[in-house]
Amino acid sequence: MTGKPIEPLTTTRKRWGEAATTTGYDMYAVPFDVFKGQNQALWIDVHVPQNIPAGVYKGEIRVSARGGISERIPVAVTVWDFTLPDGPTHKNHFGSFSSVARYFNIERGSDRFKQIEMNYCRAMAEHRINPPIPDYLLPQVNDDGSLTIIPERHQALKKFMDEFHVTDFEIPRSRFARLPSSTLKPDYKTISASNREKTQRYYKEFYKYLADNGWEKRAYLYMLDEPNLRENYEQVLILGQLVHEAVPQLKCLVVEQTYLQDPSWPDMDPAVDIWCPLWSFIDRKSISEKVAGGDEVWSYTALVQRSPGYHPEYEKVKDLDPPYWHIDRPLTVYRVPTWINYQYGITGLLYWSTVTTVIEPWFNPAFAHPRHYNGGGFLFYPGAPCGIDGPVSSIRVKNLRDGMEDYEYFALLENLAGRMAAKDIVDTVAPSWWDFSKAPNDFLAARKKLAEQILKLKKQ
Numbered sequence: 001m002t003g004k005p006i007e008p009l010t011t012t013r014k015r016w017g018e019a020a021t022t023t024g025y026d027m028y029a030v031p032f033d034v035f036k037g038q039n040q041a042l043w044i045d046v047h048v049p050q051n052i053p054a055g056v057y058k059g060e061i062r063v064s065a066r067g068g069i070s071e072r073i074p075v076a077v078t079v080w081d082f083t084l085p086d087g088p089t090h091k092n093h094f095g096s097f098s099s100v101a102r103y104f105n106i107e108r109g110s111d112r113f114k115q116i117e118m119n120y121c122r123a124m125a126e127h128r129i130n131p132p133i134p135d136y137l138l139p140q141v142n143d144d145g146s147l148t149i150i151p152e153r154h155q156a157l158k159k160f161m162d163e164f165h166v167t168d169f170e171i172p173r174s175r176f177a178r179l180p181s182s183t184l185k186p187d188y189k190t191i192s193a194s195n196r197e198k199t200q201r202y203y204k205e206f207y208k209y210l211a212d213n214g215w216e217k218r219a220y221l222y223m224l225d226e227p228n229l230r231e232n233y234e235q236v237l238i239l240g241q242l243v244h245e246a247v248p249q250l251k252c253l254v255v256e257q258t259y260l261q262d263p264s265w266p267d268m269d270p271a272v273d274i275w276c277p278l279w280s281f282i283d284r285k286s287i288s289e290k291v292a293g294g295d296e297v298w299s300y301t302a303l304v305q306r307s308p309g310y311h312p313e314y315e316k317v318k319d320l321d322p323p324y325w326h327i328d329r330p331l332t333v334y335r336v337p338t339w340i341n342y343q344y345g346i347t348g349l350l351y352w353s354t355v356t357t358v359i360e361p362w363f364n365p366a367f368a369h370p371r372h373y374n375g376g377g378f379l380f381y382p383g384a385p386c387g388i389d390g391p392v393s394s395i396r397v398k399n400l401r402d403g404m405e406d407y408e409y410f411a412l413l414e415n416l417a418g419r420m421a422a423k424d425i426v427d428t429v430a431p432s433w434w435d436f437s438k439a440p441n442d443f444l445a446a447r448k449k450l451a452e453q454i455l456k457l458k459k460q
Contacts, residue, residue, distance in 0.1 A: 240271020
């Protein structure tokens with residue numbers, strides 16, 4: 001981030017008995033110790049700039065150790081003669097950075113927080129994930145539901161969108177029609193005429209603001225998360241109708257599977273445009289029906305959850321495991337979801353957080369709920385112990401980026417030869433959510449085949 005080495009933590013005294021001077025940091029990259037008989041993994045990113053000539057680029061990694069030990073490891077990077085788009089084709093939502101403040105012991109909303117937050121946004125963009133848009137860049141919402149476009153904010157938002165290649169834009173929920181939690185048993189079905197008017201004005205003006213700037217094409221409203229009660233289904237219908245009356249073209253996302261949890265509950269379909277089932281809740285038949293009816297489907301993971309008893313094929317899938325996202329799992333589980341999404345016609349990926357509160361971010365990054373889920377909701381380590389005002393990316397998020405880039409290959413080949421050309425290759429790696437390759441070489445071989453097909457078709 002700074003271009004300078006991170007110096008190891010050192011304590012020195014000029015004279016015995018005098019105050020000690022401490023410099024450096026607990027966490028640093030090199031040099032490092034490797035005990036006899038053990039291995040140390042290193043992850044090295046190689047950035048290929050746009051428009052660089054295609055070909056094979058060769059170099060080497062030099063490793064040295066005390067005692068005159070040294071080794072040179074040759075590296076060859078093949079650059080294909082096509083370019084990936086700047087921003088992600090595969091739609092995605094990965095939560096906010098509200099938990100970051102505690103890791104740096106700073107006040108949320110302070111100038112330093114905003115600087116650190118922006119560094120986290122940059123890290124997400126570098127891994128082909130849409131960063132969350134900070135609230136202070138958005139238009140001001142007035143008490144009557146109208147918007148005031150503040151020029152300084154607008155210019156900062158345009159810079160944010162351009163610099164980080166944001167492709168998906170979440171419209172914040174209206175504060176005038178926030179349906180309360182049904183656990184408190186309020187009259188959640190009633191929204192006053194005044195609040196209805198304010199809410200519809202808000203969505204109309206916000207959507208117009210996006211359309212005026214060309215940001216509306218992939219805009220959506222994250223309407224409700226995991227509606228697991230009948231009352232929640234009714235809430236979705238009420239709010240969805242309100243939104244669609246105001247802006248018919250605004251898509252409403254609900255984190256829920258594509259089939260009813262209980263057949264006696266109302267069908268949410270009229271209110272939902274983007275369904276987002278948990279991986280183990282996914283059902284190919286009902287997903288295909290939603291897509292054929294004009295809806296979108298995303299997918300998401302959280303904790304370790306198997307298929308529910310109301311899954312249409314429960315007996316078939318009840319003992320099967322999707323690629324849960326945790327440190328204990330093979331790294332390929334972070335790369336494969338975009339492959340399986342493509343297999344099912346699923347066009348987006350959602351994750352609840354990359355910086356959730358964990359027991360200890362560097363030595364025990366486990367989310368407790370109530371069991372410990374190692375690395376769950378936690379993809380970026382706080383750079384404070386390294387002297388970095390921003391994140392240190394996990395190798396897990398590197399593999400996620402590989403998967404996001406793989407999806408770009410799918411999209412390029414589909415544009416040239418149709419969906420089945422790409423799907424035939426995807427089939428070799430990821431036939432279903434419960435049957436996918438664990439071998440890294442399978443991904444590399446398939447990606448090479450995708451690239452060769454793209455190049456062949458480009459020349460025709």
